Amino acid sequence: MQEPLVFYTNPLSRSSIVHWMLEEVGAPYSMEIIEFGDAMKSPEYLAINPMGKVPALRHGDVVVTEAAAICAYLADAFPEAGLAPPPAERGDYYRWLFFSAGPVEMAASLKSTGFQPSPEQQVALGYGCYEHVIEALVSAVKGKRYIAGDNFSAADVYVGSHLRWGMNFGSLERRPEFETYCEGLAQRPAQQKVMAFIQQAMAEKEGAAN
Incomplete structure (x- = not known):
């Protein structure tokens, strides 16, 4: 069972x-x-x-x-x-899944607070600087339908969600490569179902407030 x-x-x-x-x-x-x-x-x-x-x-x-x-x-x-590549093919899968959970999350969060690390602080923080993180992520999705090979994976769920959230709330800049990648993922029925659920929850919250 x-x-x-x-x-x-x-x-x-x-x-x-x-x-x-x-x-x-x-x-x-x-x-x-x-x-x-x-x-x-x-x-x-x-x-x-x-x-x-x-x-x-x-x-x-x-x-x-x-x-x-x-x-x-x-x-x-x-x-x-x-939703995961075979173990021998998980290099990009692990790389970009945890790159987004680590460097991207930290860089976007600190930038949204107005913190600009000095060169010395960039070394201590580990991710370098926001600009380098963004360029690395652009290179990861540019011209690709999926981030870790030819098939959709859990890495696309996480990276795609992170990009959509960041661009919508301004913690990540809008780049054509990000938007194209996210637009492709937005066609998936599972994501559309979740987005409809969120929209309904938002409508209910607004109705309760009025």
Whole structure:
């Protein structure tokens, strides 16, 4: 009997990354929506994620947090979905999945706060500078339908979500290469289903506020 999948989320957060991944996997799952504020800091939820944030995933007795880790876990837990390349072909898959979770996340976050690291600080921070990170990511998606070979993978879920989110909220600059790559991924039925869910949640929130 398949172990149950429980997805802890808030639709108005970057949990949409994991939501998209779950839809691509195609396995049944239940969703627990956690409201921002006290609910995320409750003892019950802190037992799931001590950071008190979403997303989180429980698969039977296994708990995984952090969107990139959840994407990688699901790809391995459900190999029949074909969301990870064969082990011998995972160089680009791991590289760009964790490049986006590490250097891209840090560079975009610091830039959005107005922090500009000095050359000495760039060495200490490890990612270098925002401009170098962006150019590396441009080179990764330029002229490609998928980021890690000829087939769609969990890396596309994570990188594509990160780019869409960053461009929409201004933490990442709009580049033609990014937009073309994201437009291709936006045609996937799983992503369209998740986007419709988010739009409905936003409409309900606006209705409740009026």
